[in-house]
Amino acid sequence: xNIFIRNTSGQPIYEQIYEQIKSSITSGELKVDEALxxxxxxAKDLRISVITTKRxxxxxxxxxxxxxxxxxGCFVKKQNVQLRREEGLKKIEExxxxxxxxxxxxxxxxxxxAEMLELMGxxxx
Amino acid sequence: MKGIFLKNWIVMWGGLRFNLxxxxxxxxxxxxxxxxxxxxxxxxxxxxxxxxxxxxxYNERSKWELYSDAxxxxxxxxxxxxxxxxxxxFAAFSVLAILACVLFTAFMPMYFDPAALILTPIMTIFVPTxxxxxxxxxxxxxxxxxxxxxxxxxxxxxxxxxxxxxGFLVDDEHSLASSVLSQIWSVDIFSLLPWIIAVAAxxxxxxxxxxxxxxxxxxxxxx
Amino acid sequence: MxxxxxxxxxxxxxxxxxxxxxxxxxxxxxxxxxxxxxxxxKSTIIKLIFNSIKRSxxxxxxxxxxxxxxxxxxxxxxxxxxxxxxxxxECVRLKxxxxxxxxxxxxxxxDEFFAYCDKFGLPRDxxxxxxxxxxxxxxxxxxxxxxxxxxxxxxEATSGLDPIIRDEILDVFNDFxxxxxxxxxxxxxxxxxxxxxxxxxxxxxxxxLRFCEEKxxxxxxxLLIHCTDEDLKKLQHSQIVGYKRSRYETExxxxxxxxxxxxISEKPCIEDIMLFMSKESV
Numbered sequence: 358x359n360i361f362i363r364n365t366s367g368q369p370i371y372e373q374i375y376e377q378i379k380s381s382i383t384s385g386e387l388k389v390d391e392a393l394x395x396x397x398x399x400a401k402d403l404r405i406s407v408i409t410t411k412r413x414x415x416x417x418x419x420x421x422x423x424x425x426x427x428x429x430g431c432f433v434k435k436q437n438v439q440l441r442r443e444e445g446l447k448k449i450e451e452x453x454x455x456x457x458x459x460x461x462x463x464x465x466x467x468x469x470x471a472e473m474l475e476l477m478g479x480x481x482x
Numbered sequence: 483m484k485g486i487f488l489k490n491w492i493v494m495w496g497g498l499r500f501n502l503x504x505x506x507x508x509x510x511x512x513x514x515x516x517x518x519x520x521x522x523x524x525x526x527x528x529x530x531x532x533x534x535x536x537x538x539x540y541n542e543r544s545k546w547e548l549y550s551d552a553x554x555x556x557x558x559x560x561x562x563x564x565x566x567x568x569x570x571x572f573a574a575f576s577v578l579a580i581l582a583c584v585l586f587t588a589f590m591p592m593y594f595d596p597a598a599l600i601l602t603p604i605m606t607i608f609v610p611t612x613x614x615x616x617x618x619x620x621x622x623x624x625x626x627x628x629x630x631x632x633x634x635x636x637x638x639x640x641x642x643x644x645x646x647x648x649g650f651l652v653d654d655e656h657s658l659a660s661s662v663l664s665q666i667w668s669v670d671i672f673s674l675l676p677w678i679i680a681v682a683a684x685x686x687x688x689x690x691x692x693x694x695x696x697x698x699x700x701x702x703x704x705x
Numbered sequence: 706m707x708x709x710x711x712x713x714x715x716x717x718x719x720x721x722x723x724x725x726x727x728x729x730x731x732x733x734x735x736x737x738x739x740x741x742x743x744x745x746x747k748s749t750i751i752k753l754i755f756n757s758i759k760r761s762x763x764x765x766x767x768x769x770x771x772x773x774x775x776x777x778x779x780x781x782x783x784x785x786x787x788x789x790x791x792x793x794x795e796c797v798r799l800k801x802x803x804x805x806x807x808x809x810x811x812x813x814x815x816d817e818f819f820a821y822c823d824k825f826g827l828p829r830d831x832x833x834x835x836x837x838x839x840x841x842x843x844x845x846x847x848x849x850x851x852x853x854x855x856x857x858x859x860x861e862a863t864s865g866l867d868p869i870i871r872d873e874i875l876d877v878f879n880d881f882x883x884x885x886x887x888x889x890x891x892x893x894x895x896x897x898x899x900x901x902x903x904x905x906x907x908x909x910x911x912x913x914l915r916f917c918e919e920k921x922x923x924x925x926x927x928l929l930i931h932c933t934d935e936d937l938k939k940l941q942h943s944q945i946v947g948y949k950r951s952r953y954e955t956e957x958x959x960x961x962x963x964x965x966x967x968x969i970s971e972k973p974c975i976e977d978i979m980l981f982m983s984k985e986s987v
Contacts, residue, residue: 367972371921397734401883404876406904407735408919485809492804497796497832540794549792551757552858553809554781704758 358387362403370405374413382422382433383441393423393431485555486563487570494537494571505533506578509606513579514586516602523602526579527609528637530572534614535633542626548705557700561622565614565693572610576603604678608685615685615692623699708766709733709856709888710754715763717753724749724912727763731905734885736878738899738920739892740979741909747892748789750909751860755786768856782811785849789861791841795834799827802844812853821847825873839870846874850881857881859891863898871898878902896976908979915982920975928961929973939965947981957981 360377362370381387393399396414400407414431417423424434460470494502509526516523541547550560580603587594613636621629710731717724724746731737739747752758754765756772765772770780793802799822807813822829825843827836836844842862849857857878863871879902881887893899899906900920907917916923927946931954937945940959948957958973958981973981 369921369925369972397883397885401879404879404901406902406920407882408904409921412921485805488808489805492801492808493794493797496798496801496804497794537794540796544794545788545790545792546794548752548757548790549786549788551752551755552781552784552786552788554778554811555809556778559778705752 360399360403362405371409371412371416374399374403374410375416378413378417379420379422383436387433389433389435391433392429393433395430483555483559483562483566485553486550486560487566490537490564490567491570493540497540498537501536502533505529506575509533509575510579510582513602513606514582516583516598516605523598523605524609524643526575527572527606528613530575530606530610531613531633534568534571535630538621538626538629551705557703558697561693561697561700565618565689565696568614568618569607569611569689572607576606579603579606600678604682608682611689612685615689618692619696619699622696623703707733709735709768710737710890711764711766712750712754713764715750715753715765716761717749717758718761722746722912724753727909727914729907729914729917731888731890733888734882735904736882736889736891736902737905737907737917738896738903739890739907739909740894740896740899740975742983743894745909746912747909748860751858751890751892754858755781779811782852783855785852785854785857787842787845787849787857787859787862789864791833791836791838791845793833793841793844795832797833798831799829799844802833802848806848806852810852814851814853818847818851821850839866842866843870843874846877850877855887857887857889857891859889859893861893862891863893863895871895875902896974896979900975906975908982910983923978924972924975926961927958927973927978928964928970929977930957930959930964930968930970931955932957932968936965936968946978947984949981949984 358378358381360374362373364370378387378393387393393414394402396410397407400410403410414423418425418431422434422436423431425431456470459465460467509529512526512529513523516526551557555563580599583599583602587599613633617629617633617636620632708730710729712727712729715724715727722744727746727750729737739750741747749758753760754767754772756777767777768780768783770777793805797805799819803815803818806818807815822844825840825847827840827844827847833841833844842865846862849859859878863874866874875898878889878891882889891899891903903920905917906920906923908915918926934950934955937948937955937957940957944960944962946958946960948955958977959970964970
């Protein structure tokens with residue numbers, strides 16, 4: 358697993374860790390029940406505060422990506438793929454709703470909006 | 483206490499060994515001269531103090547004192563260690579001085595004088611012990627710079643006494659020094675021995691009291 | 706135990722300077738950075754921890770022991786110290802330092818000491834006098850790391866060193882706290898050094914403690930904004946921490962919260978927080 362921390366981005370470091378571990382889990386790079394590095398050793402290896410890594414792990418556990426075995430450490434939790442997908446779809450819907458609202462306010466037509474989505478899709482996929 | 487005692491010896495022997503050997507040789511020469519002239523023995527004692535002061539100079543420059551507050555030695559331990567170190571240094575030198583004098587008088591029997599032979603180790607231990615007993619509290623309370631000034635003043639004083647005794651070398655029957663000395667030397671030194679031992683014990687007691695005083699003073703020093 | 710260092714209502718009066726009612730806690734296993742301008746009182750706090758100076762009021766507990774207690778001398782065996790000035794006599798060599806510290810510290814390890822000396826590339830044959838400033842500092846650090854310490858207290862240990870050495874040294878302190886029973890208190894005015902590895906930051910300003918907080922929480926609390934003078938006036942007085950006017954813009958540190966639109970904001974760094982908090986009036 359690789360984790361890249363960027364100090365210059367506006368994103369808080371604990372969030373960067375959260376995102377990267379989360380994607381490693383959902384992509385399957387980290388297997389179910391695989392052990393994660395301890396909070397402390399991760400902090401020291403990344404040269405950041407222990408409190409930061411603790412927070413990232415707490416949020417991962419809260420959101421159901423990992424679980425803690427007392428005295429042993431943190432491990433990858435089995436993901437409900439279907440549930441994840443549904444959650445993801447819901448989030449996309451919310452973001453699209455905002456995009457539509459902004460389009461309406463700024464007089465962007467439905468067709469223009471669809472074109473933007475098409476272009477963006479080509480860039481990203 | 484043991485830590486500081488050893489530390490001082492390590493600095494002397496590890497760091498200042500060349501100076502130490504050189505000064506020891508010079509000091510021994512003075513001690514041997516003391517066989518002929520008491521001034522020599524007194525001076526070698528003063529010399530010893532200077533050697534220790536040279537070491538203090540290094541301590542001063544290195545800000546060791548501030549650092550030592552963070553070490554598990556304590557102010558009392560520092561004081562005790564230093565006093566113990568100093569007197570052990572003087573004692574070690576005295577042993578060497580006796581050997582040197584014995585060797586000297588073995589090769590130059592005309593200078594053999596049991597009184598002088600006894601006086602030499604006594605002077606080389608107890609003169610510096612007395613000087614330090616009087617001045618070390620100043621070191622611990624006011625620091626090295628003030629101590630150095632006081633020490634030099636006292637050096638002048640003892641130097642004056644030395645000069646007083648030196649007077650007898652001048653061939654002048656009427657000098658005060660020669661009359662005092664002829665009085666002393668006319669008395670059997672061995673009958674003076676109990677007095678000498680008493681004075682020695684007093685000097686040691688004074689040294690010990692000085693150590694207690696220094697401990698108390700050092701505890702109140704703030705950096 | 707819970708806290709490596711517990712300072713409560715610490716105060717010290719000097720002529721012309723007062724250290725005022727400082728309360729700090731360094732939880733075990735953490736690194737706390739003590740920041741503040743020169744003369745703010747950082748070194749004073751460290752001297753008070755070791756009783757180099759006597760406090761006027763308050764209490765200090767280190768590794769669970771009151772520092773005026775008789776047992777505190779023994780506790781010092783577990784405290785590694787590096788001060789801003791190298792403190793060994795100039796005439797000694799590394800093996801002499803080893804011999805000295807061996808007789809002073811209960812749990813001294815000569816092997817560890819020489820291992821650190823080799824790691825730092827310190828010359829075994831030179832007298833301390835011949836060491837560069839960086840080498841002298843590294844020697845002090847090697848000593849601090851070689852007697853089984855649980856707490857490191859570092860007073861400006863990296864000042865005057867070049868960035869390469871500073872980086873090496875920060876790595877050493879970082880590794881020290883891989884063990885959750887090890888803690889570090891480090892005072893520095895080179896804040897970029899502290900920004901990454903510290904868990905807590907305490908800011909001392911003119912003898913008072915301005916804040917002592919978890920570093921991440923601290924950075925989340927504030928925003929650095931660039932705006933015009935008029936924009937600044939639009940904000941609530943209580944929201945502004947400090948500001949700086951220049952010819953082309955006004956820079957200000959504000960509490961994180963809602964801002965009028967059009968104002969450019971970014972995350973501050975610790976140095977920004979310290980600078981703006983030091984400004985006298987709003």
